[in-house]
Amino acid sequence: MSPKVFGEEQIATVSELNSGKATRILKKARVNGPILIMKNNKTVGIVMAVDEYNQIIEDAENYQLLMLAEKRLTQVDLTKTISWEEAKTCLGMSQEDIDSAEDLEIE
Numbered sequence: 350m351s352p353k354v355f356g357e358e359q360i361a362t363v364s365e366l367n368s369g370k371a372t373r374i375l376k377k378a379r380v381n382g383p384i385l386i387m388k389n390n391k392t393v394g395i396v397m398a399v400d401e402y403n404q405i406i407e408d409a410e411n412y413q414l415l416m417l418a419e420k421r422l423t424q425v426d427l428t429k430t431i432s433w434e435e436a437k438t439c440l441g442m443s444q445e446d447i448d449s450a451e452d453l454e455i456e
Contacts, residue, residue: 361396363388 361374361384378384379398386394437443 359383360385360387362386363393 358377359381361370361377363386366374366386374384374396378396383395383397383401385392386396431439437447
């Protein structure tokens with residue numbers, strides 16, 4: 350994936366942050382997306398809306414879980430698996446038990 354190109358309106362300097370323009374920069378980030386913070390022509394930080402940050406973190410965690418699942422799938426011996434019906438029987442569960450159970454989110 351190539352890096353995102355930021356326009357002039359999406360760049361602010363450390364000096365701007367220090368000179369009382371932080372509120373304006375935060376508002377711009379909430380409306381227009383991430384703002385690069387520059388010092389001596391080098392990126393030293395990024396200001397973004399917390400919702401956008403949380404989504405990035407969640408996406409990264411989901412990607413890590415996907416990679417782990419794919420790795421585990423390559424290591425499983427499919428000759429030793431059982432069907433869903435066999436698993437329910439072994440556990441003494443019926444489809445009605447499963448349908449009436451509370452929804453759970455497994456991570």
